[in-house]
Amino acid sequence: MFSGELENPNPTVxxxxxxKRDDLSLEDEDSIDPFDALxxxxxxxxxxxxxxxxxxxxxxxxxRDLIKIDNENNSIFVNFTPTIPHCSMSTLIGLSxxxxxxxxxxxxxxxxxxxxxxxxxxxLQVNKQLNDKERVAAALExxxxxxxxxxxxxxx
Amino acid sequence: xxxxSLISSLEGHExxxxxxxxxxxxxxxxxxxxxxxxxxxxxxSENNWVCVGSIDSAHQRTVRQVAWSPDSxxxxxxxxxxxxxxxxxxxxxxxxxxxxxxxxxxxxxxxWSRSGLLATCGRDKSVWVWEAxxxxxxxxxxxxxxxxxxxxxxxxxxxxxxxxxxASCSYDDSIKLWVDQDDEWYCVGTLTSHTSTVWGxxxxxxxxxxxxxxxxxxxxxWRPTAISAQGQPxxxxxxxxxxxxxxxxxxxxxxxxxxxxxxxxxxxxIRIFAITPADRTISAGDEGKQVSGELVxxxxxxxxxxxxxxxxNPKQDNLLASVSDDGLVKIWSYKP
Numbered sequence: 001m002f003s004g005e006l007e008n009p010n011p012t013v014x015x016x017x018x019x020k021r022d023d024l025s026l027e028d029e030d031s032i033d034p035f036d037a038l039x040x041x042x043x044x045x046x047x048x049x050x051x052x053x054x055x056x057x058x059x060x061x062x063x064r065d066l067i068k069i070d071n072e073n074n075s076i077f078v079n080f081t082p083t084i085p086h087c088s089m090s091t092l093i094g095l096s097x098x099x100x101x102x103x104x105x106x107x108x109x110x111x112x113x114x115x116x117x118x119x120x121x122x123x124l125q126v127n128k129q130l131n132d133k134e135r136v137a138a139a140l141e142x143x144x145x146x147x148x149x150x151x152x153x154x155x156x
Numbered sequence: 157x158x159x160x161s162l163i164s165s166l167e168g169h170e171x172x173x174x175x176x177x178x179x180x181x182x183x184x185x186x187x188x189x190x191x192x193x194x195x196x197x198x199x200x201s202e203n204n205w206v207c208v209g210s211i212d213s214a215h216q217r218t219v220r221q222v223a224w225s226p227d228s229x230x231x232x233x234x235x236x237x238x239x240x241x242x243x244x245x246x247x248x249x250x251x252x253x254x255x256x257x258x259x260x261x262x263x264x265x266x267x268w269s270r271s272g273l274l275a276t277c278g279r280d281k282s283v284w285v286w287e288a289x290x291x292x293x294x295x296x297x298x299x300x301x302x303x304x305x306x307x308x309x310x311x312x313x314x315x316x317x318x319x320x321x322x323a324s325c326s327y328d329d330s331i332k333l334w335v336d337q338d339d340e341w342y343c344v345g346t347l348t349s350h351t352s353t354v355w356g357x358x359x360x361x362x363x364x365x366x367x368x369x370x371x372x373x374x375x376x377x378w379r380p381t382a383i384s385a386q387g388q389p390x391x392x393x394x395x396x397x398x399x400x401x402x403x404x405x406x407x408x409x410x411x412x413x414x415x416x417x418x419x420x421x422x423x424x425x426i427r428i429f430a431i432t433p434a435d436r437t438i439s440a441g442d443e444g445k446q447v448s449g450e451l452v453x454x455x456x457x458x459x460x461x462x463x464x465x466x467x468x469n470p471k472q473d474n475l476l477a478s479v480s481d482d483g484l485v486k487i488w489s490y491k492p
Contacts, residue, residue: 107461107482110403110422132327132353132371133422133462134220134311137172137190138236138262138279141217 006051008084014060016045034071035105037064040078043104044097048152050089055156059083061093066116074108076101081116090120094130095139096152103153159491160426160455160476164205166485168195173479175221175465179228182471184208186231187485188219194233194243194250197485205487211243211250221312223266232256232274234266240276242297256286256297262309267322269315273300275322277310283324283334285341301341303334311355316363323366325354331368331378333391344386347378349393353404356465358417360410365431365447366391367417369405374398375419377431377447395447400427400454407465413473416492417449420463420478428453428490452492459484 041064045057056062066079078097082090094113101111114127129135139145171190178185185197185205196209215235223232231243231250240256240263260280267275274286274297283303289296308327315322322334322341331347331354352371359366366378375397380389403422410417415431429449459480469475474490 128327128352128371134264135279135309137218141236 007087007089011049011052011054011059011083013054013058016055016057035069035076035109037067037069040067040069040076040101044078044100046155047093047096047100048154048156050092050096050148050152056080056093056097062097073110075110075112076105077112077114079114079116081119085119085121087120090115090122090126091129092148092152094126095136096149098130098136099140099149100153157491158428158453160428160453160458160488161491162486163203163475163489164485164487166197166205166207166487167483168207168210169193169483169485171483172481173464173483173485174218176467176477176479176485177222177224177231178467178469178477179224180226180470181228182469183228185467185469185477185485185487186222186224187479188214188222188233189479189483190218192217192219192235194219194222194231195485196250197487209249214241214243215239217262220263221265223268225268226270226272232266232268234263234276234278236262238263238278240266240274242295254295254297256284258284258299258302264310265312267313267315269320269322270318271320273315273320275313275315275324277313277324279309281306281309281326283310283313283322283332285322285334285336300336300339303332303341303343305332305343305346306330311353312357314357314359316359317361318363321363323357323359325357325368327353329354329370329372331357331366335388344384344388345391347391347393349376349396350374355405356407358409360415361412365410365415367408367410369408369419369421371404372398373401373403373405375401375405375408375417375429375449377449379447395431395449397429397449397451400451401425403462406463407467409467411468411474411490412470414492416452418466418468418476418490420458420466422462424457424459424461424463424480426455426458426463426466426476426478426488427451453490458488459486 047056068077173189176187188194194211198208200206217236221234242254243250244253259278262279277283285301286297306326310326325331333345350370356369377395378391381392382390405421417429461481476488
């Protein structure tokens with residue numbers, strides 16, 4: 001699964017945009033440490049693609065506009081866009097995003113990670129697997145899979 | 157003045173607690189989780205629940221579920237390490253007396269029937285039925301059947317409270333019922349109505365109703381509404397409770413003394429539903445079989461994270477246990 005020819009040998013690489021907090025209005029200042037989409041994006045933009053020497057940000061797999069936050073209900077919704085609709089790495093990418101957020105966010109947050117609607121041929125299956133916490137827990141007890149995830153989320 | 161009040165919040169597990177199970181005599185609660193341990197909780201004095209035993213490093217990986225034998229003498233543990241272990245309660249603790257091997261990978265559930273049969277299920281999409289074969293010295297467990305009709309991993313197995321009827325639920329969104337006829341186990345019903353993973357199932361105390369809970373955010377009640385040509389009850393969905401839980405519902409359990417359900421899930425909330433009417437007869441025809449359910453109580457923030465299991469004490473009326481990703485085991489008193 002992780003060797004041999006690349007599925008998408010020449011992915012489009014995007015310029016990494018300057019990150020600014022310009023259009024983000026300050027949220028309720030009385031609430032405890034509210035998060036915004038930019039902060040969540042900062043957590044996942046440096047995740048490495050499993051097969052290319054680029055980050056999820058550089059491949060436009062992760063985008064700030066695909067992150068939604070409901071601080072009141074402590075829920076975070078992250079979409080990601082695989083570079084090709086048959087990408088077999090999608091589950092691994094989603095798992096890496098999930099693990100990175102699990103380790104970076106306070107425990108009170110509920111996180112949904114899903115592929116951007118219409119961006120993957122097996123959208124429902126990928127989403128169902130990624131949001132089944134028992135499968136995620138079992139996958140993360142698998143040492144070889146965990147190592148692959150660690151490689152993805154380790155900053156270069 | 158209905159209420160669910162907290163009696164005890166029990167610390168001890170070092171990670172997510174996945175499951176809890178009361179001993180049939182109602183005296184002990186067993187819990188298990190990602191810290192690979194099993195803990196046993198008992199009453200020290202009035203309303204004072206304490207840890208009275210534990211099995212540390214019971215398995216190589218997460219202990220997903222724990223079940224008691226009908227005589228409260230043994231517990232069975234199902235683990236992601238692909239094994240099921242049987243432990244005997246001795247004066248000095250718990251002793252591993254048998255190992256059930258056969259599943260390809262994660263075992264997700266184990267259940268003991270009233271007659272002493274064991275059922276297990278897991279990620280390999282199969283349901284196994286086991287029988288204890290004892291002589292004076294040893295007990296060995298023989299596999300009676302490997303049932304492979306689910307198309308995805310099987311999340312939970314539960315036995316009917318009186319008969320050797322087994323129910324299983326799955327990531328394939330279905331529930332299946334299994335019986336033994338002439339030493340052959342086969343599927344007598346596939347219950348489809350849920351639109352996502354069915355995480356939990358529970359029979360009520362007399363076995364006339366089955367409740368299920370799902371990632372589709374609904375709880376469903378199933379009853380036998382007809383008899384098949386082979387003489388088997390045909391179960392159909394007679395009630396759907398939706399619009400309450402806002403995230404995946406992981407657990408459902410019937411009160412032993414009333415048609416009352418407790419549910420828990422990823423919205424950190426425990427809910428209590430009253431189910432009516434309670435017409436117990438099984439006969440052909442749909443008339444009078446419709447059931448209605450009403451939310452009677454909702455406890456938001458019952459835990460600080462996902463609630464993975466809720467279970468009513470089988471003997472002490474209105475005592476409910478819950479376990480969570482927050483690592484806590486809680487005991488509640490329900491006043492109807």
